[in-house]
Amino acid sequence: MPASPGHVVVVGAGVFGAAAALELRRRGWDVTLLDPGPLPHEHASSTDVSKVVRMDYGADAFYHELAEAALEGWDRWNREWPRPLYHQDGFLILSRGPMAPGGFEHESWRVLRERGYRPERVSGSDLGGRFPAWRSGALTDGYFNERAGWAESAEAVARLVELGQAAGVRWRAAAFRSLREVGSSVGGVITTAGEHVEADRVVVCAGAWTPTLLPWLSDRLRATAQPVVYLGVDQVDHFGAPAFPPWAADIAGSGWYGLPALADGRLKVGHHGRGIAVRPDQRPAVSDGHVQALRAFLRETIPSLADAPVVGTRSCLYCDAFDGDFLIDHDPDRPGLVVAGGGSGHGFKFAPLHGVLIADVLEGHPNRWAERFRWRSASAGRSEAARARKA
């Protein structure tokens, strides 16, 4: 039977939690958003200058459709919010060899075309002519999808929190320690300061912290550290959009992807790889070896960036689900508890859908996307199509 609004505690104010809190409040719930803050929390995975928003998911048409719906949500937010936080600058996808059936690039291209999009093919020999920062011939093949771009991620979370608070969400600057048990159900949370916060429902959206806070999930979710490097560039026109759109270069093999330079000259390069399993409070620094590997890759592909100064690094945490799919469902063993996480390094782009999805699951309403994210036992691991196997 669908739940009727009462008091809900949402634990964690990253993109999953901030979106859930806002939507639940709009549906009439009395919402407490629990996060130590300040918000957006500087260590949250959602808190970064930019995230790629793409529909390109190899042969996995489910995520293509999900991203297509999310893009409509970003368009709506751009119309409604004081300034656009999604920038439709496209996505350049390059492959090491000719795009071939079964490969990430070819399958993404195929699904796009089958679903009515007309991405522009970019051959290796044309690469530098079309996108001047790139060296022609550095990669062999690829395409440019104009229905994609990037989002100002920390700003978007700040906006969701602000909208939530304006609608009546109460932010409580505290950290979750444990669930508050009432008989065999969950009746709120206990903070690290020992305060009991009573509630009818609890939604845990604590990203990479989730398997530490709810240890029975550690077979399904784990935190992995992923390196991000920010380079400083002077030529913002050359390395900014549209001349230099978000890109992925043989990503399922190499892991390298990047975003256009911001107005302040910061250009972000990430690595979508296996990462390093960590405890969230023990994240490693980005190694010199990683920066050297990045420079070697750039020397081959975008030579004028190879010696750009490193102006920042960040070891960002993925909340990796064993199968790369989000986990958004009721805990079958703990009535009153919903878990929403497992972003697995690709969850931000779906921000406009998370609130409705999580609220529908909590309230027991049908949602066309929810089945894929249901509660499930850990089995053989796989990962999202773009993810490289190397660390």
Ligand SMILES: Cc1cc2nc3c(=O)[nH]c(=O)nc-3n(C[C@H](O)[C@H](O)[C@H](O)COP(=O)(O)OP(=O)(O)OC[C@H]3O[C@@H](n4cnc5c(N)ncnc54)[C@H](O)[C@@H]3O)c2cc1C
């Ligand atoms: C390097 C990197 C690059 C990425 N790039 C992309 C991309 O280009 N495109 C894309 O779509 N996705 C991307 N992602 C994935 C995306 O960022 C995540 O899927 C998404 O941000 C996860 O949001 P979240 O709300 O689950 O977690 P988070 O944003 O981590 O939020 C968790 C919140 O929980 C809070 N918390 C922790 N412990 C407690 C506690 N005890 N009590 C209360 N609150 C607590 C934290 O303070 C934090 O605010 C990337 C991730 C990383 C790390």
